[in-house]
Amino acid sequence: MEPIFSMTTLQRNPSQVKEAARESVVRITERGAGAYVFCSEEEFERRIAAEREDAAFEARLSEAVGRGIADVEAGRFETSVEDAFARADELRRRRA
DSSP: OOOEEEHHHHHHOHHHHHHHHHHSOEEEEETTEEEEEEOOHHHHHHHHHHHHHHHHHHHHHHHHHHHHHHHHHTTOOOSSHHHHHHHHHHHHHHHO
């Protein structure tokens, strides 16, 4: 869970909030309601990089699932392990 601090804590003890912001995104409340988020530049860059990685993985996964669906619809699938290995051997021989 991300740390939550009041605006008063930010004003009276900024070093405590800044220390927490080095490790995570900090939520700042105003009159008991969420108002702002605060983090270090390093944490911000780390989060952006993680989101990029997640988005790239999701795109690759979506593409692979789409290819799998197309293969099934086109009848390019095997129903047993033995048939799958035989098909793989056949494809290897063709490409060799």
